[in-house]
Amino acid sequence: MNAERVLEIITCNGSDRVNVLAILQDIQREYNFLPKDALERVGEILAIPLSKIYEVATFYKAFSLRPRGRHLLHLCLGTACHVRGAEPIAAIVEQQLGIKPGETSADGEFTFETVGCLGACALGPILVVNEEYHGQMNIAKTTQLLKQLEKGGDR
Helix, strand or coil: CCHHHHHHHHHHHCCCHHHHHHHHHHHHHHHCCCCHHHHHHHHHHHCCCHHHHHHHHHHCCCCCCCCCCCEEEEEECCHHHHHCCHHHHHHHHHHHHCCCCCEECCCCCEEEEEECCCCCHHHCCCEEECCEEECCCCHHHHHHHHHHHHCCCCC
């Protein structure tokens, strides 16, 4: 963690405790997770106990306290996506990347997570890759997308 960069993030958001959520979002964006030393620095500068920082960081599913892969995959398993075939897509992701939901690949390239709903039911099943929505996924489209990412694509 770069202490100067964390200070920049805090300063850009305003060094006020009411901005803690925005600060944590920017730190997450910078490091792809919330490093412990960054959280400690936020607590020191904003005069917030570390336990309170952790309360915020663990309350929201968007935050991660563990390093995540360069490519973050979220698969919707909500009712509409489930009915339209999300489970076989999950199986393909697991098989092709060798990771289960909640895991990060050994090379640090991929993190696979499942969610209850992404709010775009008409497009289901939906796989979000690095914040880009891919709707109406099927096994062939999923396999092709993962191969493209494995070759170094940024989708």
